[in-house]
Amino acid sequence: MSSKTLFDKVWDLHTVGTLPSGQTQLLIGLHLIHEVTSPQAFAMLRERGLKVLFPERTVATVDHIVPTENQARPFADDLAEEMMQALEHNTKNFGIRFYNVGSGNQGIVHVIAPEQGLTQPGMTVACGDSHTSTHGAFGAIAFGIGTSQVRDVLASQTLALSKLKVRKIEVNGELPPGIYAKDVILHIIRKLGVNGGVGYAYEYAGSTFTAMNMEERMTVCNMSIEGGARCGYINPDQVTFDYLKGKDFAPKGKDWEKAVAWWQSICSDEDAVYDDVVTFDAAEIEPTVTWGITPGQGIGISETVPTPESLADSEKAIASEAYQYMQLTPGKSIKGTKIDVCFIGSCTNGRISDLREAAKFAKGHHVAAGVKAFVVPGSERVKQQAEAEGLDQIFTEAGFEWREPGCSMCLAMNPDKLQGDQISASSSNRNFKGRQGSATGRTLLMSPAMVVAAAVTGEVTDVRKLEQVS
Ligand SMILES: CC(C)[C@H](C(=O)O)[C@@H](O)C(=O)O
Numbered sequence: 001m002s003s004k005t006l007f008d009k010v011w012d013l014h015t016v017g018t019l020p021s022g023q024t025q026l027l028i029g030l031h032l033i034h035e036v037t038s039p040q041a042f043a044m045l046r047e048r049g050l051k052v053l054f055p056e057r058t059v060a061t062v063d064h065i066v067p068t069e070n071q072a073r074p075f076a077d078d079l080a081e082e083m084m085q086a087l088e089h090n091t092k093n094f095g096i097r098f099y100n101v102g103s104g105n106q107g108i109v110h111v112i113a114p115e116q117g118l119t120q121p122g123m124t125v126a127c128g129d130s131h132t133s134t135h136g137a138f139g140a141i142a143f144g145i146g147t148s149q150v151r152d153v154l155a156s157q158t159l160a161l162s163k164l165k166v167r168k169i170e171v172n173g174e175l176p177p178g179i180y181a182k183d184v185i186l187h188i189i190r191k192l193g194v195n196g197g198v199g200y201a202y203e204y205a206g207s208t209f210t211a212m213n214m215e216e217r218m219t220v221c222n223m224s225i226e227g228g229a230r231c232g233y234i235n236p237d238q239v240t241f242d243y244l245k246g247k248d249f250a251p252k253g254k255d256w257e258k259a260v261a262w263w264q265s266i267c268s269d270e271d272a273v274y275d276d277v278v279t280f281d282a283a284e285i286e287p288t289v290t291w292g293i294t295p296g297q298g299i300g301i302s303e304t305v306p307t308p309e310s311l312a313d314s315e316k317a318i319a320s321e322a323y324q325y326m327q328l329t330p331g332k333s334i335k336g337t338k339i340d341v342c343f344i345g346s347c348t349n350g351r352i353s354d355l356r357e358a359a360k361f362a363k364g365h366h367v368a369a370g371v372k373a374f375v376v377p378g379s380e381r382v383k384q385q386a387e388a389e390g391l392d393q394i395f396t397e398a399g400f401e402w403r404e405p406g407c408s409m410c411l412a413m414n415p416d417k418l419q420g421d422q423i424s425a426s427s428s429n430r431n432f433k434g435r436q437g438s439a440t441g442r443t444l445l446m447s448p449a450m451v452v453a454a455a456v457t458g459e460v461t462d463v464r465k466l467e468q469v470s
């Protein structure tokens, strides 16, 4: 009888051997690349006269630098144009599939691979991007890598890695209306800390995750990295199989049945042994908003910005940095904080179900005077689907701008940037200082529905109190 976790099974099945360093040489099934972290990797290959070993196992798209308004070439930003040209050139030269702007398949790398069925259970997935953890929602072992590792995967389809420990994070109970996957993961990070997951893979288990659809599961796994875990995953189940069935790259016919049987076999055994187990109750989770400069500085909407006295010693220094930077007062309610910009999008919350949920709340309301609000679909497919459902119209009628797909103001490597010390309500995943394009810009992370509530009231608002107009 085996008693292994999915992590151990997938790891063992992909182990090529043990390196003299003691690290594992791990085979990578799917390699995703984008314009920011791949140019130097290809340059290193060229320097050494190396080829891409299995070009069919790498898929490229462009996401970080693409403008969401004027996409005419050459891009106004020279550096963006340079990265774009490098990717176009490299993918052509090395025979790699590239989903360019206008292909109908372009988008944020962590949105497009799942939507096309490239990401599958039991795979190892790597990408030069920290939010590769997203793909763990399918029961894959998926993690971000650095540029020299991108080179290693291109050249050898393998990586030298040390095995992680596994922490099971169990959340049980139903999420009431107004409380989302985003709140669950913000709550977990708040409780376990932004470094709590260092050295671990997170396995999310329990009835709260079982009840989630694939896009919600992706939101959770996406932010594993914000909790310090290199990867996070959910055991594949019928929800996973239903989502994958019929997708472009999903197995077909007889292969499908075989694949499902194999996917079931790689799930964690019931008697699997974990390095750690943590349990939460869904009932303790409120709509959650960050007040500080790390994703772990989150509070429930009915709470107040924590006072220094209420914090553990280890949290005090970063909190005092946060009070100053965020210009928020300890002890004051987060509710009512005035907002300048509202951003709906990113690999955390830029999928069709996120836009549907946001539109439900935008309908019949209007963005408050003085607030700039915009929606950036995660991919061209998401945009097309949203338009087919008329969501773009709901948003524009409500005063939101409707943009072209990309990372946009999640990271502001494109023209979408905060100005000065503007404060944003954002459905993205990072609230670091300067993250959204201005050195003094401020970010409050929350669910897309909460972003809409902030947009239409002009301040941080409990979405459960917002009237839904049907
Ligand atoms: C540009 C890229 C390397 C970076 C990452 O790795 O996460 C980005 O996607 C981010 O979200 O900060």
Ligand code: SF4
Residues within 6 Å of the ligand: 063, 064, 108, 109, 129, 131, 346, 347, 348, 406, 407, 410, 411, 428, 429
């Ligand atoms: S949407 Fe944000 S977090 Fe995701 S890949 Fe792009 S920049 Fe990184």
